[in-house]
Amino acid sequence: xxxxxxxxxxxxxxxxxxxxxxxLACLIIENVAKLHQLLEDEIEEQSFDLSAVxxxxxxxVQNLLKKVAEKHGAQNPF
Amino acid sequence: MKQIxxxxxxxxxxxxxxxxxxxxxxxxxxxxxxxxGLRKGESKLKTETFGNVTIVIVKLRIRVHQAVGRYLLGIxxxxxxxxxxxxxxxxxxxxNMSFNASKKVVSMLETAFENVLIDYLEHTEENPRLTxxxx
Numbered sequence: 001x002x003x004x005x006x007x008x009x010x011x012x013x014x015x016x017x018x019x020x021x022x023x024l025a026c027l028i029i030e031n032v033a034k035l036h037q038l039l040e041d042e043i044e045e046q047s048f049d050l051s052a053v054x055x056x057x058x059x060x061v062q063n064l065l066k067k068v069a070e071k072h073g074a075q076n077p078f
Numbered sequence: 079m080k081q082i083x084x085x086x087x088x089x090x091x092x093x094x095x096x097x098x099x100x101x102x103x104x105x106x107x108x109x110x111x112x113x114x115g116l117r118k119g120e121s122k123l124k125t126e127t128f129g130n131v132t133i134v135i136v137k138l139r140i141r142v143h144q145a146v147g148r149y150l151l152g153i154x155x156x157x158x159x160x161x162x163x164x165x166x167x168x169x170x171x172x173x174n175m176s177f178n179a180s181k182k183v184v185s186m187l188e189t190a191f192e193n194v195l196i197d198y199l200e201h202t203e204e205n206p207r208l209t210x211x212x213x
Contacts, residue, residue: 049123049137050179052150055187056124056135064195069128071199072154 080213082108083160085201087193091164098145098166105211107140108151108159112213123150131155140164150187152194159213160198163190 013021028035055061082105092101116122116136123135134153139146149164163186197207 045119047178047180048148048183049121051183052123052135052137052187054179054184055191056126058184058188058191061188061191061195062126064192064199065126065133066128068154068195068198069126069131069133072158073129073131076155076157 080112080156081158082211082213083158083198083208084211085160085194085197085208087190087197088161088164091190095145095147095164095166099140099142099147099164103140103142104149104161104164107138107149108161109213111136111138111151112159135162139167150190160194162194163187 012024016024031038056065084101084105089101092099092104111117111120117139120136120138123137126133126135132155136151136153137148138151139148141147146167147164148167150162152158152160152162154160201207
């Protein structure tokens with residue numbers, strides 16, 4: 001077992017009561033064949049989200065968003 | 079009145095996926111989002127405020143028959159719903175990567191944001207760059 005996984009299980013054991021620890025263990029054992037795909041999907045999803053946020057934070061996109069907000073504000077005055 | 083705003087750039091993006099999704103599919107999906115809010119696997123990515131105007135960017139799922147996709151939607155003051163980028167959920171964007179942003183994907187999304195926002199800004203009645211559909 002990697003040190004990181006050990007650390008993760010240690011954290012889980014401090015956060016979950018014994019009943020939930022057993023539930024989690026059952027869930028992992030029952031779905032062990034699907035775990036790799038689950039990890040791939042989750043990583044892919046998070047990577048896409050982070051990429052979208054990074055794209056949004058670029059100076060060019062921020063300047064354009066500001067102008068869009070100005071145009072929207074001018075066309076839809078309160 | 080709430081409106082869906084489809085820009086020419088987004089239409090070009092959608093054209094690449096015409097075998098899977100139509101503009102009507104996207105419009106129906108946005109209407110469903112407006113009605114019921116975020117569903118499983120969908121999330122609010124960022125909120126930007128400029129004076130009295132708030133722009134929220136959300137990531138939504140779209141499923142038509144066997145095709146599963148996701149798209150980014152900009153919501154301006156809960157009034158205008160502007161789709162920005164649509165892609166198939168094929169695992170392409172983060173395959174074999176860690177929980178990090180990918181330079182290639184960031185650059186692709188930056189271009190999509192720029193093109194859609196420029197269409198929005200440069201749209202005039204004489205030079206239409208977008209179409210509005212009431213919700």
